[in-house]
Amino acid sequence: MRQLNKTAMSTDVKKELWVHMDLRNRKFFGFSLNVLAKTRELAGSTAGETVAVLLGSSGSQPVGGDPGESPELIPVGEAGAECTKYGADRVLILDNQLLAVPRPDFFANALAPFVAEHNPMLVIFTLTDFGRETAARSARIINSGLISECADVSIEKGNVVADCPAWSGDFMGRITFLGAPRTGFLTMQPHAGRAVRVNGRPGLIERFSVDVPDTYKGLRLLSSSPGDMEAQRLENAQTVVVGGAGMGTIENFALVRELATAMGAELGATRPPVLEHWIEEERLIGQTGKSVRPKLLFSIGTSGAVQYAAGVMEAKTIVAVNRDSSAPIFQIADIGIVADAKVLLPHLITRVRQATMRKLTDDLYSAKDHLDTAKDFGAKVRELRESHNWTIEALSEATGQSPDFMEKVEAGSVTPPVAFLLRFAKALKIDPETFLRREEKALIRSLREQAFMKRTRDYSYQTLSPGVESRHLRAFMVTIEARKIHKPVAYKHEGEEFIFVMEGELKLSLGNKDHRLKAGESIHFNSDTPHKLKSMSSETTRCLVVLFTP
Numbered sequence: 426m427r428q429l430n431k432t433a434m435s436t437d438v439k440k441e442l443w444v445h446m447d448l449r450n451r452k453f454f455g456f457s458l459n460v461l462a463k464t465r466e467l468a469g470s471t472a473g474e475t476v477a478v479l480l481g482s483s484g485s486q487p488v489g490g491d492p493g494e495s496p497e498l499i500p501v502g503e504a505g506a507e508c509t510k511y512g513a514d515r516v517l518i519l520d521n522q523l524l525a526v527p528r529p530d531f532f533a534n535a536l537a538p539f540v541a542e543h544n545p546m547l548v549i550f551t552l553t554d555f556g557r558e559t560a561a562r563s564a565r566i567i568n569s570g571l572i573s574e575c576a577d578v579s580i581e582k583g584n585v586v587a588d589c590p591a592w593s594g595d596f597m598g599r600i601t602f603l604g605a606p607r608t609g610f611l612t613m614q615p616h617a618g619r620a621v622r623v624n625g626r627p628g629l630i631e632r633f634s635v636d637v638p639d640t641y642k643g644l645r646l647l648s649s650s651p652g653d654m655e656a657q658r659l660e661n662a663q664t665v666v667v668g669g670a671g672m673g674t675i676e677n678f679a680l681v682r683e684l685a686t687a688m689g690a691e692l693g694a695t696r697p698p699v700l701e702h703w704i705e706e707e708r709l710i711g712q713t714g715k716s717v718r719p720k721l722l723f724s725i726g727t728s729g730a731v732q733y734a735a736g737v738m739e740a741k742t743i744v745a746v747n748r749d750s751s752a753p754i755f756q757i758a759d760i761g762i763v764a765d766a767k768v769l770l771p772h773l774i775t776r777v778r779q780a781t782m783r784k785l786t787d788d789l790y791s792a793k794d795h796l797d798t799a800k801d802f803g804a805k806v807r808e809l810r811e812s813h814n815w816t817i818e819a820l821s822e823a824t825g826q827s828p829d830f831m832e833k834v835e836a837g838s839v840t841p842p843v844a845f846l847l848r849f850a851k852a853l854k855i856d857p858e859t860f861l862r863r864e865e866k867a868l869i870r871s872l873r874e875q876a877f878m879k880r881t882r883d884y885s886y887q888t889l890s891p892g893v894e895s896r897h898l899r900a901f902m903v904t905i906e907a908r909k910i911h912k913p914v915a916y917k918h919e920g921e922e923f924i925f926v927m928e929g930e931l932k933l934s935l936g937n938k939d940h941r942l943k944a945g946e947s948i949h950f951n952s953d954t955p956h957k958l959k960s961m962s963s964e965t966t967r968c969l970v971v972l973f974t975p
């Protein structure tokens with residue numbers, strides 16, 4: 426690492442507060458604008474200047490091939506103009522082709538000598554992995570002090586004093602720089618301030634062509650690309666449910682998981698559940714984990730430590746559940762529920778499931794009347810299926826529809842019968858009594874009855890027990906045309922089935938086994954086994970089918 430001689434820095438510091446602006450993507454840039462806002466407050470108390478510092482390349486071609494310049498990278502010119510609207514008195518753009526790709530080593534090598542030359546009072550970085558590393562490298566190069574992870578900063582008797590959480594947020598440290606006044610470095614939490622547009626005199630933008638000593642000749646970035654969308658599902662989710670240490674055990678944590686599934690939400694966690702291996706590390710939310718920005722976030726059994734809060738501040742609505750009414754999480758929550766999560770969650774899960782099914786029922790009616798909304802209905806079915814980690818086959822089996830049909834439902838090209846909701850609800854462990862209206866139950870019953878009299882091109886069946894179609898024991902006469910197949914029943918019925926062949930010859934495929942039955946022969950089987958009927962004779966085959974469902 427390149428080190429400057431201590432004497433290279435003058436002790437004559439200017440009343441300038443520099444903020445390094447992170448241009449890697451909109452999210453990080455937004456964090457930097459927050460820090461810029463906080464810095465502006467500080468500059469007010471010192472009558473100093475707020476200066477945004479941007480590193481990048483204004484040229485089109487990054488040097489050294491294409492090491493994966495991110496399409497999300499914000500061009501320096503555009504970002505500079507934005508900084509002036511958010512309160513930067515001046516904007517300094519440090520330009521070099523090597524800075525086209527954000528690398529902490531290059532950035533520090535470019536920034537440190539520039540800082541040494543200009544002697545600002547402070548250089549502030551947003552607390553991200555990139556900011557932390559670049560700040561540490563820069564400070565080291567010019568032998569300056571670095572205060573890490575500040576939640577707040579102020580000037581007291583001319584000295585910088587930073588408030589930094591320590592011991593997992595249980596203590597707040599107050600830290601200052603020692604020695605003669607010289608540039609200090611600082612990393613600040615991304616939500617220490619709130620970005621605000623500032624009207625008035627637009628800030629000045631200055632460009633500097635800088636050297637970037639490549640001190641790491643042995644290193645070359647070969648490629649970089651954004652993580653796959655699957656991995657980013659948590660960050661992009663509209664609804665997130667986070668569980669914390671307050672859940673106590675892995676078994677109780679399963680309730681948080683269940684709530685997330687019922688809501689079709691992504692699951693997240695604070696650090697303790699990750700350390701306890703209740704959940705994988707990719708689900709960690711916070712300063713060292715992921716930042717989420719859902720419309721709705723449930724935070725359950727979490728205290729609201731600053732390191733966690735940093736990852737959820739962008740959530741539109743936060744609902745917190747904690748049994749301690751003085752827990753800090755209630756300070757950032759929009760809705761606070763003081764309750765024991767282990768008692769509350771089972772009730773909440775049931776209510777959410779009922780509400781989900783009620784909404785789905787309404788959507789189904791609407792989809793039947795307005796075909797354009799069938800796509801929305803299908804999307805909701807898919808969302809629920811995916812949140813339960815079911816394959817389309819598993820859903821078909823649970824709802825008694827063919828996989829083909831279910832695919833069409835999800836694509837919005839058909840709407841299922843209303844009775845489908847009964848089986849779907851059952852699969853989701855929801856009692857239909859709790860979400861269906863009385864007239865809907867009656868309608869489903871009558872639809873179910875109608876469904877027992879059917880005629881297709883290849884087969885027909887007729888109920889032999891009229892009036893009791895919705896009861897447990899039913900009988901049908903099934904007539905299958907010569908050499909034709911009865912609609913494959915590749916899904917399960919619950920209960921028992923009895924088939925007596927009256928005319929012709931029947932092939933019954935039961936699971937992996939085929940049975941051939943001639944007129945006068947019968948079979949009794951568990952109708953839970955997938956089965957298929959085919960007429961094997963040159964005449965129609967007629968069978969008496971008796972079905973018992975529990």
Ligand SMILES: Cc1cc2nc3c(=O)[nH]c(=O)nc-3n(C[C@H](O)[C@H](O)[C@H](O)COP(=O)(O)OP(=O)(O)OC[C@H]3O[C@@H](n4cnc5c(N)ncnc54)[C@H](O)[C@@H]3O)c2cc1C
Pocket residue numbers: 591592593594668669670671672694695696697698709710711712713714725726727728729730731732733746747748749752764765766767
């Ligand atoms: C450098 C650093 C980085 C860190 N990064 C992160 C990070 O990225 N993400 C992160 O999460 N943490 C991070 N931490 C740890 C962080 O400081 C906290 O320790 C952590 O967030 C606490 O998690 P928690 O809220 O689940 O647990 P706790 O702080 O133990 O809180 C548990 C809460 O549950 C409540 N509770 C208990 N029982 C019940 C019940 N039955 N029903 C309802 N409520 C109940 C309690 O009242 C309490 O408020 C970091 C720490 C450091 C030092």
